[in-house]
Amino acid sequence: MDRRGFLTNMIQLSAAAVATAGVASAFAIENKDKPLTLRPPGALEEDDFLKTCIRCGLCVDACKNRDNIFKEDGKKVITLKLAAPGDNVPLGTPYFEARTGPCYMCEEMPCLYACPTGALTPNECKNDKGKVAIDYAKMGVAVIDPSSCIAYWGLQCTACYRACPEMDKAITIDWKQNKRTGKHAYRIPIVHEDACTGCGMCEEACVTEKAAIKIFPREVALGKAGDRYVKGWDKKDQQRVKNASTNTKTVTPVSAENPLQNLNEGVSWQ
Amino acid sequence: MSKYKYLILRRLTQFTILFLYFGANVWGWKILAGNLSFSLLFNKIPLADPYAVFQMVFAGAVISTDLIIGTLIILLFYAIIGGRAYCSWVCPVNLVTDLASFVRRITNHQKDNLINVVKFRKFRYGFLVAMLLASIFVGAAAYEFINPIGVFTRAVAFSVGFGWMWLVIIFIFDAFVLKNGWCGHICPVGAMYSLIGSKSLIKVKHDKEACTNCGECLNVCPENQVLTPVIGKKSDFIKGIECTNCGRCIEVCNDNALKFSIRSFIKGEKNEENSNT
Numbered sequence: 001m002d003r004r005g006f007l008t009n010m011i012q013l014s015a016a017a018v019a020t021a022g023v024a025s026a027f028a029i030e031n032k033d034k035p036l037t038l039r040p041p042g043a044l045e046e047d048d049f050l051k052t053c054i055r056c057g058l059c060v061d062a063c064k065n066r067d068n069i070f071k072e073d074g075k076k077v078i079t080l081k082l083a084a085p086g087d088n089v090p091l092g093t094p095y096f097e098a099r100t101g102p103c104y105m106c107e108e109m110p111c112l113y114a115c116p117t118g119a120l121t122p123n124e125c126k127n128d129k130g131k132v133a134i135d136y137a138k139m140g141v142a143v144i145d146p147s148s149c150i151a152y153w154g155l156q157c158t159a160c161y162r163a164c165p166e167m168d169k170a171i172t173i174d175w176k177q178n179k180r181t182g183k184h185a186y187r188i189p190i191v192h193e194d195a196c197t198g199c200g201m202c203e204e205a206c207v208t209e210k211a212a213i214k215i216f217p218r219e220v221a222l223g224k225a226g227d228r229y230v231k232g233w234d235k236k237d238q239q240r241v242k243n244a245s246t247n248t249k250t251v252t253p254v255s256a257e258n259p260l261q262n263l264n265e266g267v268s269w270q
Numbered sequence: 271m272s273k274y275k276y277l278i279l280r281r282l283t284q285f286t287i288l289f290l291y292f293g294a295n296v297w298g299w300k301i302l303a304g305n306l307s308f309s310l311l312f313n314k315i316p317l318a319d320p321y322a323v324f325q326m327v328f329a330g331a332v333i334s335t336d337l338i339i340g341t342l343i344i345l346l347f348y349a350i351i352g353g354r355a356y357c358s359w360v361c362p363v364n365l366v367t368d369l370a371s372f373v374r375r376i377t378n379h380q381k382d383n384l385i386n387v388v389k390f391r392k393f394r395y396g397f398l399v400a401m402l403l404a405s406i407f408v409g410a411a412a413y414e415f416i417n418p419i420g421v422f423t424r425a426v427a428f429s430v431g432f433g434w435m436w437l438v439i440i441f442i443f444d445a446f447v448l449k450n451g452w453c454g455h456i457c458p459v460g461a462m463y464s465l466i467g468s469k470s471l472i473k474v475k476h477d478k479e480a481c482t483n484c485g486e487c488l489n490v491c492p493e494n495q496v497l498t499p500v501i502g503k504k505s506d507f508i509k510g511i512e513c514t515n516c517g518r519c520i521e522v523c524n525d526n527a528l529k530f531s532i533r534s535f536i537k538g539e540k541n542e543e544n545s546n547t
Contacts, residue, residue: 009389009392012389013390013392013393013396014396016393016396017393017396017397017399017400018396018400020456021397021400021403021404022404024401024404024413024415025404025412027416028404028408028410028412028415028416029408032409032410047409048331051326051331051410051411052331054307054308054318054319054322054323054326054411055305055414055420055424056304056309057304058304058308058310060295060428061294061295061303061304064295064296064298065298081428081429082424082428082429083431084421084424084425084428084429084431084433085432085433085435085436086431087429087431091415092307092414092420092421092424116308116310116340117308117326117331117333117334118334
């Protein structure tokens, strides 16, 4: 092949490679963006997790062959799964579905320690004092839909409260008078995000046809008050905004002009 | 029987590896756990797919010690001993593409391709680089989102989902569009192992004196561009880096003109006799 032919061939092949890689990347980016995926305990933040996870499935092997296997109707309840095509989860990465297979929060955390890449790491499973335990996992947070939660209707339930491994910390029961009957009480479950590990035992236990309490990744479910609002009565919360910038200014079309102008010219006297 | 010695051995290793992964998941065996992106051998020795790890580096991941050790073990093994043996002795997608070649052979459609075969052979190297660079933009190992090797091993060891569709697509492509289309033209993992194993010790050696130019080897070889410069022309090792060391050419040769051999690293001795198989 002459030099011209060689160069043409090189350019053609590179163009084909770039085009194919473009299509593959488009699929990868689309497939990567699944914000509702629940990860095993100790997972890095989703973006870093997807970079670091090599999709080997050792966590899934460890989960499936752990000591405290739970059986329902004689069948093993499977928690961690490795995403296959069609699961609507980034391909090959570990995840669990709380309604059908919640995390049973093994004390030894076999899945976490099976990870060879550090995508699951004890650092993400620590409390403020640096103690590592499954109780400090942040797999997600439970969210209640009051319109379908029968406790909010006034019926007696507390299934989620009793199923919760962090009972009285992650879910507490709030007693309120039921004014409709005048003689009964509402027993309302309240989720506390700081203690909730996102294990999903509540979602699995929920008695309604479609769970009224569901686990969502913390990134999705939790809001953020930001520096503008502070609990004035809470010393700890004040620490949070200690370094907040005071140099904030909101500019609107009206405030951008001189205020006097608005006073004098804003009104027509005819 | 000796006509299929290597073929049977290859199928045996391929199925054994898949079965060990399956056993690791279902019965908790500790012999070989994980899958072909990363495995733990005997619950101790890490093994990592170099291409997956390189993509992770490009994506900006922090690479753990286990991954580095695992990558080095695999790199050293294939660089020194195996050559591109991964593709024919380990990779399960090889089962699908070999089936497609088999269908082409028995139906006599060996040469009916939609695409220019010779020019397209180098595509995989461009694709290999492109997917590494794409990992930067995707922010994760980009090829692992479509890698059929991962899909196949996970389908066997973990759950299938629509994984079988990947394999059907590859079969259709290989059987009806382009002969050896996937493994011989596109797959960047194979391209990676070609580069890694280019200087390996075990290579196929050709003996010109015994060769009768029957062409059986060229007919059966999935990468026959590595054979054409040597067969019937000179007594030498098959040096084309894309040779997968599958040994099919050795088996089909009726003249004993091909065999596995250890090649010498010392310059000048290249053409001397030093076979020992």
